[in-house]
Amino acid sequence: MSTDTHSPDRVRPWIASYPEGIEWQTEIDTTPVHEQVLAACARNPSAVALDFLGGTTTFGDLAKKIVAFAGALQSQYGVKKGSRVALMLPNTPFYPIAYYGVLRAGGTVVNCNPLYTVPELSHITKNAGADILITLDLKQIFEKAEALLAAGHVKSLVVCHFPDALPLAKKVLFSLFKRKDLSNPSRSVHAGKIRAFDELIAAKETPSAVHIDAKTDIAVQQYTGGTTGIPKGALLTHANIAANMSQIDKWGCGLFYPPSKVVAVLPFFHIFAMTVCMNVPLCNGTQVVMLPRFELKALLDLLLRTKANVLPAVPTLLNAIARADTATSEHLASLEVAISGGAALPDEVRHAFAKKSKAILAEGYGLTEASPVVCCAALRVASKPMSIGLPLPGTDIRFVDVDKHKEVGIGENGELQVRGAQVMSGYYNNPEATEEAFDDGWLRTGDVGHVDEDGYVFLVDRIKDLIICSGFNVYPRTIEEALMAHEAVEETNVIGVPDDYRGEAPVAYVKLREGKTVSEADLKHFLAEKLNKIEMPKEIIFKDALPKTLIGKLSKKELREEYAQKKAQKQ
Template identity: 80%
Template sequence: MDTPAASNEGLRPWIASYPDGIVWDDVIDTTPVHEQVLAACAKNPGAVALDFLGGTTSFGELAESIVAFAGALQSQFGVTKGTRVALMLPNTPFYPIAYYGVLRAGGTVVNCNPLYTVAELGHITANAGADIMVTLDLQQIFEKGEALLKAGHVKKLIVAHFPNALPLVKKILFSVAKRKDLAKVSQSPHAGVITSFEDLLARKDSPSPVTVDPSKDIAVQQYTGGTTGIPKGALLTHANISANMSQIDKWGDGLFLPRSTVVAVLPFFHIFAMTVCMNVPLSNGTRVVMLPRFELKALLNLLTRTKANVLPAVPTLLNAIARADTATAEQLSSLEVAISGGAALPDEVRSAFAKKSKALLAEGYGLTEASPVVCCAALRKASKPMSIGLPLPGTDIRFVDVDSGKVVGVGENGELQVKGPQVMAGYYENAEASQDAFMDGWLRTGDVGHMDEDGYVFLVDRIKDLIICSGFNVYPRTIEEATMTHEAVEEVNVIGVPDEYRGEAPVAFVKLKAGQSVTEADLKTFLAGKLNKIEMPKEIIFKDALPKTLIGKLSKKELREEYAQTKGRKS
């Protein structure tokens, strides 16, 4: 347990705006998350922990699986304190079992987005030294695991059988109707280093005790580019993870207790969902209802069936609900609170959603390096419009002039900087980036904004060129480098533009080589094998020349101005 320094309301104007009953300098719980979840399982083993497409897992069953998986990791794979284990899984019951099992065994979780290209996954697993990867036998995902094995980026795969996540009838139907979607794992040329997830659980090995130092031992190595294009492994200690859970729990004022049901349509491998959709509710003994990906019809059916009341979301998802004729007020009637994160929430989306649902829509803000939540609007009453709310309990923030480095006053714009128990230990084996991430002990966010006299925080811009698309980081450099590999391309510059559906989307400006020609459709087809769907440019605009700075560097500033003047030309 950690207690923040005594508060000074003169320096923390947000404290006066806190909802009744929430205390800024309350005790923060830093008990490792797997211990909290196993305790919740023991408290009420018969309650439903996980609901996946109607198939349920009780807290008792979840605990048995976590312990068995931890035991097998230790006995069969030699996992011990500090061993990196990669998880490449969509939302299924396998994910929490693997996640908590790795932590119980003493290992460190390395999350991998299954949508990433093999090259991107290879960088993450190789950099982390994650020799073991847990994944699924769905062909589209499994073939990436095979490619990583072939390239030597991982040495062993643990593969779960997807139909086992489904309720009996759906399992039978899937095995018959969609058999071709499943990989023939036993026929893989790498079968000798592939182990069945279910076989490991069936062993029921008992794990050896592991002594965790919450403040030093790393629970999750979460890859993020921050404000640069090469992903770095943010080192999140057990205390970072559990502190942010405790902060969110206090801020929720009972919202995440068992009377609630939390929707997990956001992917657990994303830091926002990992914390808010999984760790916080399960540690409280609260039911989590999952979808493997976002489909509007499936989400509406889930809400109708489960009467879930808490929906963590990204603006893209909220916009889809708000704009859909098929989404009725009746289907959304169970929702009490929707929490928007991962990207800025446009006012248009907020207004449109309010016409469909009576749920309180609260915008939050965070970053991977803060485990992730820093600020959030109140979850029990309305907050100031367009604000990302107030700093969470135990969290300090300040705004610093981007040019001078001096702390600015109330209402003045500056870079948002953060201190608190949820702030990372640094980046994995990257001392220079770790040093650059902090200023005088404060985490630099790269976001520009200000605080008003009541302590409410407002963001206005980002310092760097990172594009946040549907809550995911997209790096212009990645798109530019892929585009430059086309033989007809001479120069390319990528910017982020406002997008009603995704929040932001990349647009590529391209100059072709003399005498060369290529269409937008042809170039997108070429890029399809090099970029994931999130990175694919919304639009490719061909120009005779691209603007440059005085020293000859390609400049984005003029392109942003040009695009804004055309009022967001659409493809």
């Protein structure tokens, strides 16, 4: 659905505000990402590509493992162009090897969040038709993978042995003291359908060549939702992924090249981290330093040890750094740039972070359907505060009046719409949703805002009911359906409210059935098996009646107003 963005008749005020050395109308590289990363590996094979808790992988070793894994996928599993392969992995060296290996084999990556519940994972793997799932032997993850295998939603598991990712000393300590955290896949009742990742790599099979048509072949099928809360598979072509990398690369003015080091604490299965923390740096031969999950002390120790200078983050993470007494100027001294994405960056977090670090804090904006980055504040010089910055090179935007469906002028609010080489081709097997997502070739974002006279973009609201919590999409309907499964609940309506820590958080309003009683704690206990931690309501508020529209639909508007008034009275 991407269209030519270089229409000469369009007014683009942002071009005049571009930092020196960056051109909006520029050639965008759409070379498939696996070809780019293997070329980077060949250029400097002895350089360190990955740092995981102090254990390192060189670019040369990375290339060998990518190629070997691709060969195994082709010969052992018949992976070819169009095959869907699911990845359910936290940040470890296994992730980039598996990701690029799938692409080199000709397959399509289907990312799965290990925090998702089994029903959520079942929908994704079943909808995608992913026969193979690559995962870890950590119990909390493997047990979900095994459940998917038992249910027939995937046919085969490839399991990575977590201690193999650790440096020797940590590997020994893990084996001694944390062995109980591991599953033993060889003892699974489904062991015949499970293979070890390291055995596939050790076979050193050479993959056959695969001709990739970058414009049409799908690299990543990334699941995202909308107002319905039912995840849809956004089809991101090889050209979409590569184009956004190229746009970010040009925007960075050399930031993503050696000797830079990029921190990957955001999970690679999230589109923001996949592109900014992994693809862009690795394809430029730049080291990526990883953490498997966010823990403040571990992140501060990592910064002190590696002297990393680029930190892609979400506001939650930046807020944790800004508010922590343990985060000293010494810890943050190496940081040159922090890039905030995934959710709106509160002004108070911006100011608090600035007191701790001299790094440029640049807010960006994107969405899964745009691979994901659309706009970003300048990464080398100061930008307008409270703005999500300027459209990236080769990216066109417009704001359209939601009611009149006409483009609005400078400073007028409307729905943000996007065109560019990074915009998806559509949703998998969902022509209705695809048609709804576009307006005359422009991707509808569902976000409302405006562009000022200097071309800076400001967002003010969202059309969708989507809640963005710590950078992750949370869908009210998912929570509402889970609550409605409780015998005491008659009606429920979930809204997103501002949250100092997570950006936004879900709050559930509940009307109980006549004669029934249940506490907030009881309901949260009930929800624990149905929702992941991100989806868990911050608060459950009981009411005798829930507001409705004239046609009887539950209305969120009054609840948002009521919650805002209640919060204002407390302050």
